[in-house]
Every structure is written in structure tokens, then in C-alpha cells.
Amino acid sequence: MPRAPQKRRLETRAKLLTVARSIVEDQGYSALRVEDVVAQAGVAKGTFFAHFGDKDGLLAVILGARVTEFLDEMDAAPKPEQTSDIAALLAPLLDFIAQDRVIFDLLLRYSGTTGTEIDELITQSFLRQITMFADWIAGLQARGQVRPDQDPILLAEGIQAFLNHVLAIGFCMDHEKQPPAEAILPYLRIWLAEARD
Amino acid sequence: MPRAPQKRRLETRAKLLTVARSIVEDQGYSALRVEDVVAQAGVAKGTFFAHFGDKDGLLAVILGARVTEFLDEMDAAPKPEQTSDIAALLAPLLDFIAQDRVIFDLLLRYSGTTGTEIDELITQSFLRQITMFADWIAGLQARGQVRPDQDPILLAEGIQAFLNHVLAIGFCMDHEKQPPAEAILPYLRIWLAEARD
DNA sequence: TTTATATATTGACCAAGGTCACGTTTTGAG
DNA sequence: CTCAAAACGTGACCTTGGTCAATATATAAA
Numbered sequence: 001m002p003r004a005p006q007k008r009r010l011e012t013r014a015k016l017l018t019v020a021r022s023i024v025e026d027q028g029y030s031a032l033r034v035e036d037v038v039a040q041a042g043v044a045k046g047t048f049f050a051h052f053g054d055k056d057g058l059l060a061v062i063l064g065a066r067v068t069e070f071l072d073e074m075d076a077a078p079k080p081e082q083t084s085d086i087a088a089l090l091a092p093l094l095d096f097i098a099q100d101r102v103i104f105d106l107l108l109r110y111s112g113t114t115g116t117e118i119d120e121l122i123t124q125s126f127l128r129q130i131t132m133f134a135d136w137i138a139g140l141q142a143r144g145q146v147r148p149d150q151d152p153i154l155l156a157e158g159i160q161a162f163l164n165h166v167l168a169i170g171f172c173m174d175h176e177k178q179p180p181a182e183a184i185l186p187y188l189r190i191w192l193a194e195a196r197d
Numbered sequence: 198m199p200r201a202p203q204k205r206r207l208e209t210r211a212k213l214l215t216v217a218r219s220i221v222e223d224q225g226y227s228a229l230r231v232e233d234v235v236a237q238a239g240v241a242k243g244t245f246f247a248h249f250g251d252k253d254g255l256l257a258v259i260l261g262a263r264v265t266e267f268l269d270e271m272d273a274a275p276k277p278e279q280t281s282d283i284a285a286l287l288a289p290l291l292d293f294i295a296q297d298r299v300i301f302d303l304l305l306r307y308s309g310t311t312g313t314e315i316d317e318l319i320t321q322s323f324l325r326q327i328t329m330f331a332d333w334i335a336g337l338q339a340r341g342q343v344r345p346d347q348d349p350i351l352l353a354e355g356i357q358a359f360l361n362h363v364l365a366i367g368f369c370m371d372h373e374k375q376p377p378a379e380a381i382l383p384y385l386r387i388w389l390a391e392a393r394d
Numbered sequence: 395t396t397t398a399t400a401t402a403t404t405g406a407c408c409a410a411g412g413t414c415a416c417g418t419t420t421t422g423a424g
Numbered sequence: 425c426t427c428a429a430a431a432c433g434t435g436a437c438c439t440t441g442g443t444c445a446a447t448a449t450a451t452a453a454a
Contacts, residue, residue, distance in 0.1 A: 006420065009432065034411060044434040049412065105302075111365055150387055157362070158384060164365070165358035168308055187355060190347055191388065203450065206402065231441060241404040246442065 013051050015041045020058055029059070029102045059106050064121030067107070070096065071128055080136050082145050083188050089136075090163065091181035098170050098180050108164060130156045137192070147194040155192065162187040210248050212238045217255055226256070226299045256303050261318030264304070267293065268325055277333050279342050280385050286333075287360065288378035295367050295377050305361060327353045334389070344391040352389065359384040 019041045023032055034055055038048050052058040070093040080086045097103050110122050133156035140146040146155070166183040216238045220229055231252055235245050249255040267290040277283045294300050307319050330353035337343040343352070363380040 003421090003430080006431065008419080012433080033409095035409090045412085046414080046435070047433055050432075055411065108305075108365055110369065154383060154387070158359075158387070161358045161362035161384070162355075164361065165354070168305055168361070172307065186351060187358070190351070190355070194391070200400075200451090203401065205449080209402080230439095232439090242442085243405070243444080244403055247402070252441065 009051075012041075012043060012047060016043065016048060016051060016058070017061065021062060024062065029100045032059070032102075056106055056109070059102070060110070060120065060122045063103060063106060064125055066096070067093070067125045068121065068128075071125060071132065074132060079139050081143065082140070083192050084185060086133075086136060086159070086188060086192075087181045087185045090184065091179070094163065094167065094180040094184070097167055101171050104164075104167050104171065111160065111164060130160065133159050140192070146192045149194075158191050159188065162191065206248075209238075209240055209244060213240065213245060213248060213255070214258065218259060221259065226297045229256070229299075231255075253303060253306075256299070257307070257317065257319045260300060260303060261322055263293070264290070264322045265318065265325075268322060268329065271329060276336050278340065279337070280389050281382060283330075283333060283356070283385060283389075284378045284382045287381065288376070291360065291364065291377040291381070294364055298368050301361075301364050301368065308357065308361060327357065330356050337389070343389045346391075355388050356385065359388065 134152035137152040141148045166180045331349040334349040334352050338345045363377045
């Protein structure tokens, strides 16, 4: 049974997070350096790792919060009424992830965590994302916009797959780069609509 | 117009590759260290990078060859007659990639390269993979096993997406890990079959 | 053969993430 | 209040991928 963290620890953590967020804000995620963070926060290097385990741990906290904000916005927005609305709702999140490979790589590392370790914010956000997708899909199924013969959860996980797919492709081809929300639409149409022949 | 490489260079490259392959064989991909490779090959560190650019460059050469072997086997095998045959044909390649996250990460970095830079072996293998999938799909469409209303190329790229998806999930959950070839089947069935309602 | 130029190799050096034995501060039991 | 244990923080040190000016070797023209 771990004891509650001391005030000092919380302050140190807050300092590190504040500095890290400020660096990210004006230099981007891939410019984030552990040494810079601890220097500006005025703590030793070891302290950083005692708090976040490794660099990805810090990133996971920051990204988890950021992704959660996007999910909040999606939740607040009107529910999709057709397949293309899903792509539109996804656009802000996709653009955010597409802005830096570091983000994509980190998120991908957690993107399949549908199980334990619920303590991680970023893991929770993935569970929430799947739930939200499934909810959208159920709604569209009721409206006759999406094939009704499949489990919404499974269809939601498929969307996750396409989401990562278009992002990965986006990072490979610098040229002819269409926005990811546009690139995902053809996949969604096939995935969600019934075949007409 | 670059001149042809000297004999000495080819020998050095061969030495590095031989050593690297041997290390990979009995210690695995994630145990591969550049310093070990150059030490055992009896060359300086700088030489390594003059040949392969970075560590991933070496890995790309080795993995590209390995993946090409898998594709050769798939090409030699009988064509799929139903959706589940695709999963079966994919199994060896999936198991190979699933064995080590390093492999997956490296391959993912190239997995969307459907454009230029044809010189890279690993890039070619991806183009070939898509072509092969599309060929299988066209065959199955002709047999009435797969929805005939969609472009085989697009459906092939979707398979690629699901392939990466089940691999990513496999790395996240160590527990309850079913083989990736099994995990991909539900997605393939929905993706390739027409909706029945 | 001589020699200028392109090609290959070298190894000291750097960057940046990560470790850990140790010192310092906080906490709670007696 | 005292003191031992737990929690917290420190910074020297390690690991490993990667760089680059200098050096050595090969090539081909004169």
C-alpha cells in the first residue's frame, strides 16, 4: 500500500510538466530534451526519471491530456449523421497527430491497450475513443447509414486501424500529401457501408 | 553519375552484413548494437555509417531481404480460395514481425511508401505486397468470395492497415495474446465480404 | 611513373537518454 | 521531542547512436 505523495513531490512534478509543456508549445514535440526540462525546472536529471520513468512517460502524460481535450470536443460536437461526418469530427485529432512523428509513434505504442493499466491517462483515452466511435456507429446504424450486421465495437476498432494507416502513410510521403481526414474517408465508406452490387 | 564501388568497399559491406546477421540470429534484433557489429567486423565505427547511413539502414537491408523471402514463399504457395486462406498465407510473415517490436517499428516507417525511392529493397517489398494482395483479391472476386464492387488495390491497402493494427495490439497486450493471423480474420471477413442483412 | 582526384576508412568526439549509490527532507511511532 | 525509516532529490557516470576532419588507398589521366 503506497503512501500518499508529499507536497514537495507534487510541486516538482508540476514544475517539470509546466516547463515541458512550454518547451513543446514553442519548439514542438520533437525538440523536447530531458536535459532542457530539468535545467529550466531547476532539478536534477535523476528526479525526472524518478517521476516519469522515461522520456516517453512525460510525453504520455502531456499527450494523454491533449488527446483527452480533443475527445471532449468530439463529445460536445453534434453526433455524425453520415459517414463523412465521422471524418470531419476526426480531423482536428488527426491533424494534431500528423504534425509530428513523435506523437504518432508514442500514441501507436499505446493504441492497442484495451485491457489493464487503466491508471494511465493515455490508455483511458483510447478506451474512450473506441467507445465513442462505437456510439457514433450505433447511432448511424439506427439511421440506416451504416451496415447494421456488425458489432459497433468491432467496427470502431477498424476505424482505429484506418486512422493509424492514413497517418503512417502521411509520414512516408511528403509529396502529394492530402490531409489525413480526407485520406481516411474512402476506407470508412467501404468499411461502414454495405456493399452494393 | 556515381562511379562503381571499389572491391574493398563491397568486402567491407559484406563483412558488416555477415556479422550483423549472425548477431541477429542468435541474440535477436533488439540486441543488435552498432559497436558490436563494427568490433566483430574489425572496422571503425565511421565506416558503418558511411555504408548504411544509420542503424536503421542496416536493419532495412536485412529486413528487406527477409521480408522478400516471405513474399517469395507466398508467391509460390497456392492462391487463396477464401478469406481465411489469406490469413493463413499471412501467418508466417505476421509471426516474424510480431517476434520483435524493432521489426514492426522499422517496417511501419516504410509501410506507406507507395511512391518514389524505388531503390530501397524494403520499399519494393511493400509495393510487391500490395500488388500481391490485390491479385489475391481479384482472384477471389472472380470466384465470388469477395465483394466485387471495390478496387482490389484499395482493398489491398485496407488489409495492410489491419495487418499493422493487429500487430500493434499484439505488442500492447502480452496477456491473452492470440496469434496475429487469427486476430486479423474478423477484420478481413468484414472488409472483404459483402454485408448480408 | 607520376600525380591529382575520387573513394574509403579511421577514431576521437559529441548528444542525449538513462542508472544508481548517496545525501537530504519528511513522516510517524514511541 | 527524538530518531529511525520512508520518501525524495542529486549529479557523476554509463550506454549507444551518430558526426566529421584527417588520413589512407585506389583510379586514371598526363
